[in-house]
Amino acid sequence: xxxxxxxxxxxxxxxxxxxxxxxxxxxxISASLNxxxxxxxxxxxxxxxxxxxxxxxxxxxxTRLLRNASDVTLNDVFxxxxxxxxxxxxxxxxxxxxxxxxxxxxxxxxxxxxxxxKISKQLKDISLLNFADTF
Amino acid sequence: xxxxxxxxxxxxxxxxxxxxxxxxxxxxISASLNxxxxxxxxxxxxxxxxxxxxxxxxxxxxTRLLRNASDVTLNDVFxxxxxxxxxxxxxxxxxxxxxxxxxxxxxxxxxxxxxxxKISKQLKDISLLNFADTF
DNA sequence: CATACTGTAATATTTATAGTTACAAATATA
DNA sequence: TATATTTGTAACTATAAATATTACAGTATG
Numbered sequence: 551x552x553x554x555x556x557x558x559x560x561x562x563x564x565x566x567x568x569x570x571x572x573x574x575x576x577x578x579i580s581a582s583l584n585x586x587x588x589x590x591x592x593x594x595x596x597x598x599x600x601x602x603x604x605x606x607x608x609x610x611x612x613t614r615l616l617r618n619a620s621d622v623t624l625n626d627v628f629x630x631x632x633x634x635x636x637x638x639x640x641x642x643x644x645x646x647x648x649x650x651x652x653x654x655x656x657x658x659x660x661x662x663x664x665x666x667x668k669i670s671k672q673l674k675d676i677s678l679l680n681f682a683d684t685f
Numbered sequence: 686x687x688x689x690x691x692x693x694x695x696x697x698x699x700x701x702x703x704x705x706x707x708x709x710x711x712x713x714i715s716a717s718l719n720x721x722x723x724x725x726x727x728x729x730x731x732x733x734x735x736x737x738x739x740x741x742x743x744x745x746x747x748t749r750l751l752r753n754a755s756d757v758t759l760n761d762v763f764x765x766x767x768x769x770x771x772x773x774x775x776x777x778x779x780x781x782x783x784x785x786x787x788x789x790x791x792x793x794x795x796x797x798x799x800x801x802x803k804i805s806k807q808l809k810d811i812s813l814l815n816f817a818d819t820f
Numbered sequence: 821c822a823t824a825c826t827g828t829a830a831t832a833t834t835t836a837t838a839g840t841t842a843c844a845a846a847t848a849t850a
Numbered sequence: 851t852a853t854a855t856t857t858g859t860a861a862c863t864a865t866a867a868a869t870a871t872t873a874c875a876g877t878a879t880g
Contacts (some may be wrong), residue, residue: 551686551835551837551866551867552771552772552773552837552867553836553838554774554775554837554838555773555775556772556773557739557772557774557789557793558768558775558793560704560789560793561779561785561786561789563686564785564789565785568785573856575855575856576856576857577855577856580728581780581783582779582783582785582786583775583777583779583780583786584765584775584777584778584779584780584786584840585701585775585776585838586707586838586840587818587864588839588840588841588858589838589839589856589865590857591858591859592859595858595859596856599733604865605815605856605857605858606811606846606847606855606857607845607846607847607855607856607857608845608846608847608848608854608855608856608867609846609847609849609854609855609856610689610847610849610855611848611855611856611857612856612857613849613857624796625852628772630854631772632686632772635770635772636687636769636828637687637692637763637766638687638688638689638690638692638841639689639690639692640689640692640693640696640719640720641720641869642718642719642720642869643719644696644715644718644719645716645718645719645848648717648821649820650696650699650700650703650717650874651696651717651718651719653820654692654695654696654699657816657819657820658695659852661759661811661838662809665807668803668804668807669800669803670803672740672799672803673721673767675752676796678751679737681792685784685785685788685792686835686837686867686868686869687868688867688868688869689868689869690868701880707836708825710824710825710826711825711826712824712825717827719868720869720870721871722826723828723870723871723872724869724870725825726826726827726828727827727828729826731829740825740826740827741825741826741877741878742823742825742826742827742876742877742878743823743824743826743876743877743878743879744822744823744824744825744877744878744879744880745824745825745879745880746824746825746877746878746879747825747826747827747877748826776837776838777837821869821879822879822880823872823878823879823880824877824879825877825878826872826875826878827855827874827875827876827877828873828874828875828876828878828879829872829873829874829875830871830872830873831870831871831872831873832870832871832872833871834867834868834869834870834880835866835868835869836863836864836865836866836868837864837865837867838857838863838864838866838867839862839863839864839865840852840859840861840862840863840864840866841860841861841862841863842859842860842861842862842873843858843859843860844851844858844859844860845856845857845858846855846857846858847854847855847856847857848853848854848855848856849852849853849855850851850852850853850854850868
């Protein structure tokens with residue numbers, strides 16, 4: 551199972567970019583996502599750590615973008631929500647006495663590193679504004 | 686959690702390519718992977734469906750490559766073990782009355798499709814022989 | 821015919837992800 | 851200043867996916 555963090559975070563950012571200057575509540579956002587507002591707040595906490603949004607507590611509070619939508623790329627969202635993409639590793643430590651077992655994870659790591667560079671390259675070219683404008 | 690199928694399958698193929706013509710038992714392979722032989726046999730079943738290997742039952746049985754290692758690419762392994770790579774979707778169906786909720790999954794799908802094309806392009810250029818030769 | 825394999829179903833275990841409940845703290849505004 | 855509304859977060863529960871195990875029928879070898 552792959553986590554929905556990237557999709558959820560991008561959904562939140564798209565909504566925020568459609569309402570710049572407004573503070574959107576986690577309740578409002580969670581209604582669009584059809585999910586629990588607490589989970590939305592958790593993803594927002596991550597966006598705050600990365601200085602992409604700011605929140606205001608209390609009545610009429612909520613969250614708004616701190617940065618211009620043209621200034622946030624999908625790669626920023628990717629880096630915020632994934633360590634990196636992989637095609638996975640076997641769960642157990644392979645046999646270190648086997649030449650293949652000993653090196654397989656390192657070789658896979660190299661492969662995945664290249665993959666992530668390519669993905670980052672793709673995502674860097676798409677700003678939140680680009681993405682949101684297709685809606 | 687991401688499944689280890691790709692890594693496990695590639696590990697198996699690497700071992701087989703190091704012993705062409707020999708039938709390797711699931712017991713032997715599972716010792717290198719340090720995992721249960723039944724799981725190895727399940728991944729081998731997948732390789733057989735894809736005509737990459739053949740197995741022989743009974744005493745001295747096991748599995749061997751059907752194709753030349755230079756003729757199998759990592760993209761073949763990828764296609765065999767993943768539907769496709771994604772950065773995920775939110776689990777619940779988003780609100781269809783919200784313009785963002787209504788279209789987000791389609792837009793994400795487009796993004797991921799591009800991503801998979803790039804990944805496939807990378808993996809097509811690496812044969813099992815290329816990969817195994819680095820060990 | 822004994823041994824050593826594969827094939828596969830059924831079940832159990834482990835782990836990751838998602839969801840819920842509860843409540844303290846903050847803020848607007850009546 | 852009292853009330854309503856909202857964030858922040860911890861603790862816990864539930865669900866789902868991945869992995870592991872057990873068991874045994876079927877098959878080939880020598």
